[in-house]
Structure formats: C-alpha cells, structure tokens
Amino acid sequence: MRRVASRTRVRAGLAGMVAALWLVAGCSGGEDNAPADELTAAGALAAAQERFDSATSAHFVLTSADLPPGRAALVGGEGVAARPPAFQGDLDVLLGGGTVTVSVISVGGTVYAKLPFATGYQETDPSAFGISDPATFLDPERGLSRLFTEMTDPKLAGQSRIAGDVVQKVTGKVPGEVVDEVLTTADPSAPVDVTLSLVDGTSELRRAVLTGPFFAADTQSTYTVVLDRYGEDVQIDAPPTG
16 A cells, blocks of 8 residues: 555656646746747757858859849849858849840959950949849848848748758748848838758758749749858959950
C-alpha cells in the first residue's frame, strides 16, 4: 500500500509541475506569445539578414515573367555586387518595346554603361534604364537586405532543393516602396508577395521570388533573383570612357 501511495504522490506531483509550466508559458509575455511558426520564421529572417549583410560580395542572376508592354524597366541580368559598393555585370532592360543588354559597372557612386554596338562605357544615369544604382544591391539600408527587415507576417512554407542545397522557404509581404528602391514597381502603394529560400546550415539567401505590379499597375509580374558565390574575392574598377 505504501508503494502504491508513493507512486500516486509522484504522479500527482508530475502532473502539477506540467500544469504549472503550462500556465507560466501561457500567461507570460503578452506579445512574446506569437505563434511558434512566426517566431521561427522571424529567426530565420534574422539569421539570413546577418549572413547577407556580412557578405563581401555575391553573384546573382535576375529573371522576370509576365511582362506587359510599357515603360523602360529592368527585366533580367547577371552580375556581381561587392563591398564597398560596386557592381559589374550585364543587365537586360526593356526599352522601346524591345529588350537590350547593357553592360554596367558601378564604382564610387558613378554608374557606367555600354550599350549594344557601343565601343566603350559612358557615365550614365541609371534611371534612364528604369533602374537604380545596382551597386546598392548589398547595401543594408537600400538593397536586398530590406526584404528581411521589411517583410510582414512571415511564415514558414516548407523545404525544397535548389541546385543541391536544402532550403527553407519563408513567405510574406514587403511594401511596394521598398521594392521600388531595390528593383522597380509601377505602384509603390501595393504590397509585394515575397518567397525567400534560405539555405539550411548557412542561412544564405539562395533565391527570392517577388510578385507584384512591377511593370504596370494592373498586371502582376514576377522577379526571381538567384544568389550564390557569397564572399568571392572580386575586384571592380571604373572603366575607361570614351
């Protein structure tokens, strides 16, 4: 009988402890009691931001889909962005109803462009091509890092593979005015749907898919940015002009 009573007291004690822990977890913290998936998504974004902001360089490939005819705009490209702010690559720009590939170098706040069939680079205003300075790509205040800091209602969206990497997807919305500073949008007031794919283990942003009214206010288009080769040693210099 004593052994039975002892076991009963132990079980009662354990049950009391579990109940007490449950009450503490449920009653403490107010705003800290967000759903677990949001806390995990927020943590994933924070880790990805730290990794991205610490990268000395990154290679990217940009593509787009569902393009309506319209204004000059960035529709694709490939290049390398580095710190201090610099960029070198080829950008595909929609001009006059057709797409042209423009070789671009940006160093020290000056953007140089070489148009098809041109013999050399010329200083240029990137807004003429419907783009911002691509050297800001890695800028914590104006670049892709804002996709991490400005995303609202982040959610985990499962895992997949990209080129052999296991990635965790995080979905959410980013204000249109933020995307307008990084890429472009025809309606800065419209939030943009964003899916980020973050590499397990390194937290590298491997792919960002953005859907919104980038080229026309009444048309949903998609930008896809794929990033790799973080931290490669690159040297980007201003080109000769003439």
